[in-house]
Amino acid sequence: MMIRKNIDIVETLMPDEAVVVDVRNKMFYTLxxxxxxxxxxxxxxxxxxxxxxxxxxxxxxxxxxxxxxxVRKCIRELCKRKLIVTQPCHDCC
Structure with a gap:
């Protein structure tokens, strides 16, 4: 499985927390x-x-x-929020 960041997400990394913004729906997420x-x-x-x-x-x-x-748990959560995109890299995935 290949995993990448969603292109509609803008990240704002601060020293003590990471906040990402979905520019489509103007939602902020703290990681x-x-x-x-x-x-x-x-x-x-x-x-x-x-x-x-x-x-x-x-x-x-x-x-x-x-x-x-x-990693699996994080990927599920990030996918649920549409912050990342997953795609099969081979027929077996």
Whole structure:
């Protein structure tokens, strides 16, 4: 699965919190610490799920199974708010 930021989202990163704005509906969202790390890892280009999970694990220094669970949970929440877009990268995804 490939994951990327929604192009309609503008980010405002402050030292102590991350706020993103959906310019279509003028909604503001504050990201929790896990989502903030994942958001930062996404960067400008689409990323594969396994790459994001590994980078997340390294960033936080946690076990792989915990990282995988956290990343899946964050992705579900960010998708629900339409802040990110997911798409299959192969027929198997």
């Amino acid at each position: 929790n610490s896990s989502a903030r790390v994942l958001w930062g890892l996404l960067g400008k280009k689409p990323k594969q799920l396994r790459f994001l999970t590994e980078q997340y694990r390294k960033e936080l220094g946690i076990d792989g199974s915990i990282a995988a669970r956290d």
